[in-house]
Amino acid sequence: MLELHVWGPAFGLPSIEPECIAAVAYLSKTIPSGEWTLIADYDTSLSPNKDFPALRDGDTWAAGFNSIIHYLRHRSAYSVDPDGSLTPSQRADSIAYIALLAQHAAPLLALTLYTTHANYYHCTSSAWTAILPPHLNYTIPPARRRAARALTAHLGLQGLDVEDIDDSPLGQPDNNQSISGAYASERKKLEAGARPGVIPLGKRSGVLGALQKPEYTTRFKLDGLAAETLAPLNDLLGEKPWLLNEEDEGVTSLDCLALGYLSLMLYPPLPQPWLAETLRSKYLRLEAYVRRSRRSLLGSRDVVAADVLSLNKFSSDPAALETARTEKGITLPWTPPAPSSPLTTLLHLPQHLIHSLPGAGYIHDHHTHIIPAHPPETSTALAPSTVSGAYRTPTSVLVTFATFAAGLISLVAGAALYHVQTRREASDLVFVTERGRPAGFAAFGEAGAALAALSERMSVEAEWARREQAGEARVVEVDVEIEGAKVGEL
Template sequence: MVLKLHVWGPTFGLPSIDPSCIATVAYFHRFVPRDQWTLVADHDTALSPQGEFPLLFDADEKITGFTNVVSYLRDRYAHTHDLDENLTPQQQQRTDQIALTSFLESSAGPLVDLYLYISSENYNNTTTAAYTAILPWFANYTIPPKRRDLARSRTAHLGLSSLDVAEASEDTQSGPGRGTASSEYEAAKRAAGIPTDGRTPALNMGRGKGLLGSPIYTARFKLDALSSQLLQPLADQLGNKKYMFGGDKPSGLDCLAFGYLALLRYAPVPQAWVRETMETKFPKIHSYVGRLREELLYNEDVGAADVWSIATGKAVASDLGMQLPWASRSPRATLPQVLGAVHDSVLPHALQRDPIVRHGTSGSSKSQPSVLPSPFAINTLVTVTSAVAVGLTALAIHYRRSPRDGALIFWALRPLQPVFEPVFEGFGVDSFLKQL
């Protein structure tokens, strides 16, 4: 039986936009023979018992989540699909692996949420465009906003809502670069008397004023601290070794670390505080991520357009020269299913949809016309279609009931008193009724 792995679609050259999905794909690609599994880029989370990916199908079994999938493979296919068979309890490596796995999920997970979803500039410039490339058009109305709401709930305790311009302020203004973290940061510098051309001015250190008192600057301190809190323990564990637990091959922990760190390194976000911290303060971790990408994924740059054509049945992975065993979603959705999905996704959420903003070359947020049908267009189409249908029906009924041929003369009466007054001189109500 061939294993089928369903994941969120690819982005940034990586096999998925989700860290757990990246980790699971890396695990499979490195240690499960290619002819024993297929990979499906999917968006229908109704298939999953937990409503999330990665999702593994093994005959009638459904397993969700990286840790659960790895445990299932270890129990079901011992000594063939187990990356951690060389870890020994005597060295407490398995215990350390459990602890570090929990650390990654609790520390790296919120950081990815802040990086891709909470930061309005990163979300509007990078994340929404990434989802547009891997989702059918109607799913863009629901999936990205839903995942952003989940990220908000997971990071609310960190006190960094100032990154989320839509949440932090209702009085946002339109225009390129307005309402972004970088624009507010620059505005705070100007308000503090600090020019942006690199000159060194006198800091305004008044209470509650100046650059150090701005929310964006305070957030940057917290973000740098969170980045270090994640990367420093990983750097300590890695040391001078090639992998987290040494040896000559990566473990499941290396796959999970790659899933999180790859998104933080390779996502082309305008506010790249994690990547900057990784490059400047933790160069060994930076090199470690690049090395894992080469060894776990053979350094393949996954194209979202190619995977989309495979998922929709228009191409085959082998014909495109792709190393991962991408396969189409089957069975393909029928027309009633697509119309039902459009009805459930678009109509209830069209007016609440987050705007699609493309990444500009200057690094500021620049609103671009969305490639998706706008709520106004949808409402206009429904209204016009309904009006035309009603008008044609009324006209048909009118002509069917009319006993006369020839032109019809329509008269308008203006009610001024309980008794109708003449509308035109010389024509009273009686004469008007006689004309009829």
């Protein structure tokens, strides 16, 4: 029996991580029902790369989506390969687009789920809380966020909150209105026959002022980053039901991985849904593809974390477990993880605390990780990177005592670290502007120069009208001689 260990469900999806969703979709397509189980886990100590997804086949572990595919392709008992019918050209496309997802889609998800302050604290952090034991909420979510920041550091968008802006024409802030909300409000006014507000002109308002706001420039850059990922996938999809195949049953590993990333862009109920808005408004075919793929590979029902975790009490009663799954309408083969003792939890705590330290966050390792405890004869072609049977609880009293002491010290250090982090991150709204680029309308070339001239002219006229109404304007008579002629102007 195969065991697929994943981070728990979130946002109605089988997992909070894209590669875990992809692995669930892949096994749903390739492994017959009854030959694999799905486990919502949090103990990564047995995983070769100390992260999920991880596939267990007896004494052999394979970690990471690519490693799981590699392992299943070379196991005679699981010979179903959805990529087996691809042409050489299609295989090349599959490799290229899998790399695209890793290099561009992963940073996009990091930005929308973790780096965006409001999304992380109001949605992502809560989703982690629902699937983790209380003591791990102090280590794993902050570590994931630090890893996401490291992954997106080169983009210059740390701590972004792209829609907490002052969009009021009179300069009165409306903290509850987003860019999309302001647009919808103005549209309703127009449909009701109301006169739209006049855009004031000046150095800090109007078109120039709006374009100079860091919130707007950040949103422009985010739209560009989204296009780098979504536009190529949308073009590859075209009118086909799947990314590479035109057959209705032509799902491939690329489709599974794309579903993992795109579903986390579309479904989470984020307070700042800029990425989902882009997907829904500009890439309609891709949105329909995500919804169709989810129904085909994961089922049409939302996965509820509480329902999945409630199965843990039936770990010793398979019949009651099956009954509970049926009553709750659970279609995926969710199974409780093996119960862990308090000692095991304490022994594994230092590992999570180490991962929570700056510079040691959870960053996906896409290399192959296949570790058999006892290499089977049928897996010699896999060339496993490591052969180890060391994943056992130490039995030596001395080792146990030393580990207990280390765990206790690490627990205190972790609590102190979390206290410092929460103080530092409570107001981490940061806008980073790249230097060396032209500011204002100069960044838009000749069109910007024309807009700048128009804005300056309108500003002068507005200032003259204000002075005239205030009685500050004076009429001056000027005589100008042009080629001997005398012309009088006011």
